[in-house]
Amino acid sequence: MAEESDSIPSSDILFDDAACGLLLTAEGGAIKRVNLTFCRWIGYSKQELLNRQIQTLMSDEARAFHQTHWLPLMHVQGAISDVKFDLVHRDGHLISMMLNGIRCEHASGIFHELTLFKTRDRNRYERELLNARMLAERHLANHLKSQRALDVAQGKLRLTYAAAEDRALFAEQMIGIVSHDLRNPLAAIKMAANLLARKHLDSKTLQTVGHITHSVGRAQRLVADLLDFTLVQVGRGIAVTREPVDLHMLVEECLEELRLVFPGHELIHQIAGQGEFSADSDRLYQLLGNLIANAIAYGAPNGSATVESRISDEEVILAVHNLGTPIPEELIKDLFEPMIRGSHDNAGLRSIGLGLFIVREIVRAHSGEVIVTSSAEKGTTFTASFPTLTTLDHSAEPPND
Incomplete structure (x- = not known):
């Protein structure tokens, strides 16, 4: 085996x-590597050519072409082909050349290969190229049957994709219906209820108006959850627009609104630490609303609910x-999936089971994670954790070598 290996030309010889x-x-044109074939053509040794500017070997016209066309084309296109120009032999006569080149980026810099x-050899190379093309065409003909089968499979895939697009279009149309035909009437009902609440009403009527406002709020949250669920199902995901927020103030403002929605329950806010946080404030309102509900x-x-920021x-x-x-242990692992519910307590206040799914998607959209712990002794706690701005900046840095 060693003798057979020794009989094969090395890569340096081939070069x-x-x-x-x-x-x-x-x-810039400095020659970093050159083969003996070129050295013999031009009449210089390797040592004489290494680190020499290739422009110094060109005729005056070729140097002008190199500066105005060759280098700009390499920079813009990354390659040039079939460029004819003249080189000057060591003894002074011109050699007509045909050039192909590519621009390559390496760790040590940018190079041209x-x-x-020689133009007089071009016809021979073209004949060899034609023979190679004919051989390739024969090989291609041998694979036509496989290609036809592939075309059939791709056709079926296109039909499947078109059907999926139709389903996505239908889902988008449903989103439009829900947005326009449900959200707007609900907003009108809520506005009318708020106007009624400002008038002098007896206690029973005022209580009825409060029930209307509460029910409308639940319906609006349900519509928002349905819209977000549909967007996730069609592959769009929940969109967030991050801006610097005062987290503690945002939570307190959200709780002030929720205290009006849940007047019979105490909502406690606990605060710890200070610092920058970038998030979508509307989505955090939605997240807290779902968790509080x-x-x-x-x-x-x-009972009361305690929110810690x-x-x-x-x-x-x-x-x-x-x-x-407490949440049954067998439900915890799937609790954030759609249509999953906890216990049967307070059944009249439950939604259709999308709230926690939306919470998870909002947290994920902020590069965070959410977990739940639940026991009879300690109660139930949903904890959403998000990376800080500093953590996000560090995670974006490339690793050190």
Whole structure:
């Protein structure tokens, strides 16, 4: 085996004795590598050519073409082909050359890989190229049957894709219907209820108006969850627009609104730490609304819910805790999937099971994660953790070598 290996020409021999001139130059033209074929054509040794500017070997016209066309084309296109120009032999006569080149980026810089032919040899190379093309066409003909089978499979795939597009279009149309035909009437009902609440009403009527406002709020949250669920199902995902927010103030403002929605329940806010946080404030409102509604629905009757907003150097925490019937252990692993519900307490306050799914998608859209712990002794806590701006910046940096 060793003797057979020794009988095979090395790569250096193939490079040096190739039937064409081979050069590697820096972007500015300095020759970094050259084969013996080119050296013999031009009349210089390798040592004389290395680090020499290739422009110094060109005729005056070729140097002008190199500056005005060759280099700009290499920079814009990354390659040139079939460029004819003259080189000057060591003894002074001109050699007509045909050039192909490509621009390559390496760790040490940008280089041009050049292949040169004498124009009188071009016909021979073209004949060889034609023979190679004919051989390739024969090979292609042998694979036509396989190609036809592939075309059939691709046709079926296109039909499947078209059907999926139709389903996505239908889902988008449903989104439009829900947005226009449900959200707008609900907003009108809520506005009318708010106007009624400002008038002098007896206690029973005022209580009825409060029920209307509460029900409309639940319906609006349900519509929002359905819209987000549909967007996730058709592959769009939940969109977020990050802006710097004062987390503690945002949570307190959200709780002020939710106290009006859940007047019979105490909502407690605990604060820890200070720092920057970038998030979509509307989505955080939605996240907290879903978690608070979940805590009220499945917590102890007339019980309280505690919201903790905590900021540290490494992460931002939003946690919602309530007491009440614990979540069955067998449900916890799938709790954030759509249409999954917890216990049967307070059934009248439950939604269709999209709230926690939407919470998970909002947290994921902020590059965070959400977990739940639940026991009879300690109650139930949903904890959403998000990376801080500093953590995100560090994660975007390339690793050190």
